[in-house]
Amino acid sequence: MLFFFLFILTATGAAEAAGFSSCTECHSSYCEAWQNTTHGSTLQPYTPEGAAALLTPQNGPITIGTLHYSFKSNDQNGWIEEKTDSSTSNYQITWLVGGKNIIAFLSTMGRGRLQLLPLAYNIRKKVWINNSAMLPHGKTSDSGDWKSSSGTFSTDCFSCHADTAVSFFTPQSDSYAALSKSPGISCSSCHGSADAHEQTARKAQAGGIFDDHQIFSFKTASPEQINDTCASCHSANIPLTAAYIPGKPFFDHFDLKGLENMAFLPDGRSLGDSHIFTQWRMSACAKSGKLQCLHCHTGGGAYRFNDPGQENNACLPCHKNRVGNAAAHTHHKSKSPGNICISCHMPMVELSGFEQTDHSLRPPLPSATRDFKSPNACTLCHDTKDITWADIKVSAWHADAYQTPYLKAGVLIKAARIADWTRLPAMLEYIENPKRDEITVVSLIRLLRVCNDARKWPVFINSLKNDPSPLVRSAAAGSLKGSPMGDTASALFAALNDKYALVRIRAVSMLAMLSSQELLPEYRPRFEKALNEFTTMLSDRPDDPGSYYNLGNLFLERRDFQKALAMYEQCLRLEPNNLQALLNCTMALYYSGQLPAAEQKLRSALKLQPNNPQAHVTLGMLLLEQKRPVEAEAAFRTAIKHDPSNAAAYFNLAVMKAAEKPKNSLEWCRKASELEPDNPKYAYTYAFYLNRAGKTPDAIALLKKMVDKQVPHPETYALLAQIHIKQNKKNEARAVYKKALANKAIPQETRMGFMEELQKLE
Secondary structure, rough: OOHHHHHHHHHHOOOOOOOOHHHHHHHHHHHHOOOOOOOOOOEEEOOOOHHHOOOOOOOOOOOEEOOEEEOOOOOOOOOEEEEOOOOOOOOOOOOOEOOOOEEEEEEOOOHEEEEEEEEEEEEEOOOEEEEOOOOOOHHOOOOOOOOOOOEEEEHHHHHHHHOOOOOOOEEEOOEEOOOOOOOOHHHHHOOOHHHHHHHHHHHOOOOOOOOOOOOOOHHHHOOOHHHHHHHHHOOEEEEEEOOOOOOHHHHHOOEEEOOOOOOEEEOOOOOOOHHHHHHHHHOHHOOOOOOOOOOOOOOOOEEOOOOOOOOHHHOOOHHHHHHHHHHHHHOEEEEEEHHHHHHHHHHHEEOOOEEOOOOOOOEEEEHHHHHHHHOOOHHHHOOOOHHHHHHHHHHHHHOOOOOOOHHHHHHHHHHHOOHHHHHHHHHHHHHHHOOOHHHHHHHHHHHHOOOOOOHHHHHHHHHHHHHOOOHHHHHHHHOOOOOOOHHHHHHHHHEEEEEEHHHHHHHHHHHHOOOHOOOOOHHHHHHOOOOOOOOHHHHOOOHHHHHHHHHHHHHOOOOHHHHHHHHHHHHHHHHOOHHHHHHHHHHHHHHHHOHHHHHHHHHHHHHHOOOHHHHHHHHHHHHOOOOOHHHHHHHHHHHHHOOOOOHHHHHHHHHHOOOOHHHHHHHHHHHHHHHOOOOOHHHHHHHHHHHEEEEEHHHHHHHHHHHHOOOOOOHHHHHHHHHHHHOOOOHHHHHHHHHHHHHHOHHHHHHHHHHHHHHHHH
């Protein structure tokens, strides 16, 4: 509990505020109608009558691991029964969540926390499903760990499903307050706190003036404000703050997942529910800045254009000509399903038990089905036809090869996902193209974090400095780890003044290793302000293990190992099986000199995932530090067994066995270099051993290749120059030193050393 004070100082419980009952006094008809909308009924107390109307009997228990689960009910209660061969446990259902596609069930458990139960119900198909992994919206897993924090409604789900602005968790008592009587999505969820609004309204009733409603109003909001408010729930987001304030910029409260996430196909099609905002930002209509969610949807979530004959009015007024002559554009008969705009531009697909329309609003892309297995409207409707037929049709209708830009972007994402850096020039060119798609650029930048090619750094820095998208700027800032300082530092410090919080915190996270005392006085205020903002954001969710994990990472970066350890231990208290927290805790123990404790923590991680190759590599390095080379070698070999492409394992084997087994060492070095050809450390080491083994021409060729890539690795230049000097090729050595001097990615002090070596050759 050593550093738990961070949360006690920053977290607040859910305050009593003007709510649904107060709003009903003046807006009774709207409030009454709201309760029957999709949004209004998203969270309901369990009642036998409601359950009887919604649920059908279960056809036998659902087995999850070794446990068997069944829904049971009587005229008073409902519960989920958990059975083993020798015992039975019952978990009473207190709340129902959802209702449009899937109904999930909540049970009130220890400390008042609401936990999602392991079964859910598919309303459309009228079947019971496994919901054990507690992933969003009905995705299933065989993990069976439904009692973990990932399934705690009170931590992860309340902000979109409950009428409360902040968490109802109280750190001091380590417990949760009960839900209110009107718990679901309600007035304040979309309009913000109504306290000031209610007070002003009551003064107006008493004869005052009511010209400022003091509440977020969709009638006066901009399209961006409306879209950001809806996106706070309808997005694959990463929360940065304890609560979203309606109408405020999305990127002051959230980061947004892109196509680096496997919940999306390479072309942007979603594989799960609630990923609408990522797709939405890929839409030309959304990019125009004119279209907002309430053009097509009511506040309750209903679609406005279901009436026959009015279906295409959704695309008015922007596409007046096409709507007026729809059949010519759609190539389908009037009044047929294919003549409705959304049939082709927003096809309905089923994803993990959910029906969802594609909100990228793109035209049909049969070629994307061929290349990425992405669904397209043509063959979804004409299900007896194949992709070739659909591709021929749309190509005949459109002479502009409209599919090409989407396919090119998807191909780059697909290549980046598998670390195919042969396409790196095309990726960097795409990132710098002013006509690029924002989400594709963000995804490429994030995927390129594992690429060791130094050509990416100038592109990332330019994106941070000049891209108009805060999402792109934040991705660029968060991807500069390992880049040489200089231009990088100046760009990051400038970003500390960015308009959007997301950019500021990503920038300061890259500078977190610095202390204020190390900075020039003019830089200190903005650095300290941004660092405080970052720390506060990480502390805003005190019952979320991820908050402690991220704080631990921040303290680890700042070399404050005791605080890092305290945060990791808090994370593991809430989520004992968090593998990454165990691994990072190992590093904190290692750096603080607690090697036996680090080994113990690492072996706990390996009990969770015995085949985790990175854990075995880390164990090998830890054992080497403890002078246990035999065990270390076994750990590296185990890593290779579980992952034959693990370059780090080969590299460490090569270095530790260089004297004892030089031939084997050379081969392991070759493997490491070939597996990660852009890693200058691996290439340099391989070249060093090649030269030592008398294969100097091969060493020179490899070193020249790295020099041509302008790697920020001084040892590469030094070794190549030394080889040339030994061969009495002073001109070649001079050329190498000059290239090193011209490489601004190498620290200036090191370049001055190369200048001295160059002068010795003059």
